[in-house]
Structure formats: C-alpha cells, structure tokens
Amino acid sequence: MERRELEVTAVKGTYLRGLLALPVGLLFLMTGVGNLGWTPLGDPLAFLTCLLALAALAFGINHYYNVHYGRVRLLRSQQLRFEVASLACFGIPMILGTILDFRLDLPISAFDVLFGAGMLVWFHLCVGLRPHHQIVWGALIVVGLVPLWGGFDDRASVGWLPIGVATIVAGLLNHRALVRSFGPTTELHVGP
Amino acid sequence: MLDPDDALALDRLIHEPNRLAILTILSTTQDADFVFLQRALKLTNGNLSSHLTKLEAGGLIELEKSFVGKKPNTRVALTAQGRRRVSTHWEQLDRLKHLSVRPDPAG
Numbered sequence: 001m002e003r004r005e006l007e008v009t010a011v012k013g014t015y016l017r018g019l020l021a022l023p024v025g026l027l028f029l030m031t032g033v034g035n036l037g038w039t040p041l042g043d044p045l046a047f048l049t050c051l052l053a054l055a056a057l058a059f060g061i062n063h064y065y066n067v068h069y070g071r072v073r074l075l076r077s078q079q080l081r082f083e084v085a086s087l088a089c090f091g092i093p094m095i096l097g098t099i100l101d102f103r104l105d106l107p108i109s110a111f112d113v114l115f116g117a118g119m120l121v122w123f124h125l126c127v128g129l130r131p132h133h134q135i136v137w138g139a140l141i142v143v144g145l146v147p148l149w150g151g152f153d154d155r156a157s158v159g160w161l162p163i164g165v166a167t168i169v170a171g172l173l174n175h176r177a178l179v180r181s182f183g184p185t186t187e188l189h190v191g192p
Numbered sequence: 193m194l195d196p197d198d199a200l201a202l203d204r205l206i207h208e209p210n211r212l213a214i215l216t217i218l219s220t221t222q223d224a225d226f227v228f229l230q231r232a233l234k235l236t237n238g239n240l241s242s243h244l245t246k247l248e249a250g251g252l253i254e255l256e257k258s259f260v261g262k263k264p265n266t267r268v269a270l271t272a273q274g275r276r277r278v279s280t281h282w283e284q285l286d287r288l289k290h291l292s293v294r295p296d297p298a299g
Contacts, residue, residue: 006216070228
C-alpha cells in the first residue's frame with residue numbers, strides 16, 4: 001500500500017459515512033416543502049416532530065457506523081481544517097447565494113449554484129474529489145443555472161429541493177465508496 | 193564513528209507491511225479502535241491482535257481497553273516514539289527508493 005493511500009484512510013473512514021447525509025438531505029427537503037406550504041410541515045409542531053425523527057435517524061445511523069466500521073478520531077489540526085472548510089464552503093455560499101438571489105433577481109438560483117460549488121470545493125479539500133461528487137454537485141450547479149428560476153415567487157424555498165435530493169444521492173454514493181474501501185458489514189467478525 | 197549504512201537501516205518492528213500500515217494510519221489520528229483498523233486493513237481478529245501486541249511491547253502504541261455499552265472496545269493510539277519512528281521509517285524507505293533508481297544509460 002502506498003503511504004498516501006494509508007494516510008487518507010482515517011479521513012475516508014470519517015467523511016464517507018454517507019448514510020448520515022440522508023437525514024440532512026431530508027431536512028433540506030422538509031425545509032423547502034414546509035416553507036412552500038405544500039405539506040403540513042409548515043406547522044411548527046409538525047416540523048419539530050419530523051426534526052426529532054430525523055435526529056433519531058441520524059443517531060441510529062451513527063451507531064451503525066460505529067459498530068460496523070469502528071471509531072476514529074482525526075488529529076485535532078485536521079479537524080480544525082475541516083471545520084474551517086465547512087464554514088467557508090457551506091456558510092459563505094448560503095449567505096452569498098441568498099443575498100445574490102434577492103438583490104440581482106436573475107432567472108437562476110445563485111443559492112443552488114454556490115451550494116454546489118461549495119460542496120465541490122469542500123470534497124476537493126477534505127476527502128478528495130471523486131467522480132460521483134463531480135456529477136452530483138455539478139448537476140446541482142447546472143440546475144441552478146437553468147434560466148427558469150424567475151418564475152418562482154419563493155426561489156429560496158424551491159432551491160432547497162434540488163439541494164436535498166443532491167445531498168441524499170451524494171450520501172448514498174459516498175456510502176458505496178466507503179463499503180468499497182472498507183468492505184461490507186457481513187465480512188467482519190467484530191473484534192475485542 | 194557512525195556507520196554510513198545506519199542511515200539506511202530499516203526498523204524491523206515497523207517494516208512488516210501490516211504493522212507499517214497500522215502505524216501509518218494511526219499517524220493521522222488521535223486514536224482509532226480495533227474495529228476501524230480491522231476494517232481498514234482487512235485483517236483477522238487474531239492477526240491484528242498479534243501485531244498490536246508486538247507494537248505495544250515495542251513502545252510504539254498504547255492500548256486502552258474499555259466497554260462501549262456492554263461491548264468491549266479497544267482504542268489504539270501512537271506514542272510519541274511511535275510517531276517519530278514511523279516517520280523516520282518512511283524517510284528511510286524514500287532514501288532507498290531514490291538510491292535504487294538507475295541513471296539513464298543514454299544520459
């Protein structure tokens with residue numbers, strides 16, 4: 001095994017736990033449909049109930065990964081780097097995208113374009129860009145650039161829908177990448 | 193007087209491929225548990241346990257055994273000596289690799 005390949009093992013084991021993206025993607029979808037009033041999720045109590053269900057789902061998924069794929073703590077310097085990258089790659093696009101959509105009123109979704117671009121940068125910096133990252137987040141950028149967004153009154157809420165779908169799809173593909181690297185759960189007899 | 197060959201001497205404890213892999217993975221972590229290492233390296237329980245025992249005896253790793261819920265859990269971390277020696281080992285491997293590269297006969 002090459003040194004570099006070994007040195008990214010812990011990072012892969014931490015950030016390719018893609019099933020954890022399912023509750024996140026569902027949250028994005030819930031936010032969109034809730035704000036648009038398409039479902040009862042506009043009701044705060046209903047939203048809170050679903051939020052608690054998603055939290056339970058996330059907890060269960062995390063437990064599954066810990067039991068079947070083990071636990072690892074990255075070096076503190078790496079953790080800090082990833083936290084800063086997350087702030088830059090998620091926070092800035094979200095704020096900037098919202099401002100641009102509101103101020104410029106172009107027939108595109110700057111929010112979706114910048115979110116997709118932010119995700120590409122994050123994966124490039126933190127885990128290494130894989131083909132499925134380029135396809136999924138590139139597709140989100142393309143969706144954001146399609147000049148049909150001017151027809152939506154609430155562009156921001158609609159924008160959460162393709163983000164939610166992309167997050168779920170990317171998460172499933174990340175999980176597949178994890179299984180390919182570390183093996184399926186059936187192969188392991190849990191050790192001491 | 194230092195023997196010039198000492199710079200190229202390989203650490204026998206570390207040089208075994210699975211132990212080198214264990215130490216290299218751990219060099220990027222604060223710690224990892226037994227299951228993670230077993231997954232990453234696709235070793236059997238006994239094989240991994242054997243390597244970890246040797247590395248601990250050599251002072252390169254520390255083992256901490258505990259329970260998570262009702263299940264036993266072993267956490268593994270590099271010692272300072274372990275970090276230093278695995279880094280040195282890779283540097284020595286690089287030196288050997290460069291020495292083994294033959295010059296172009298046409299040049």
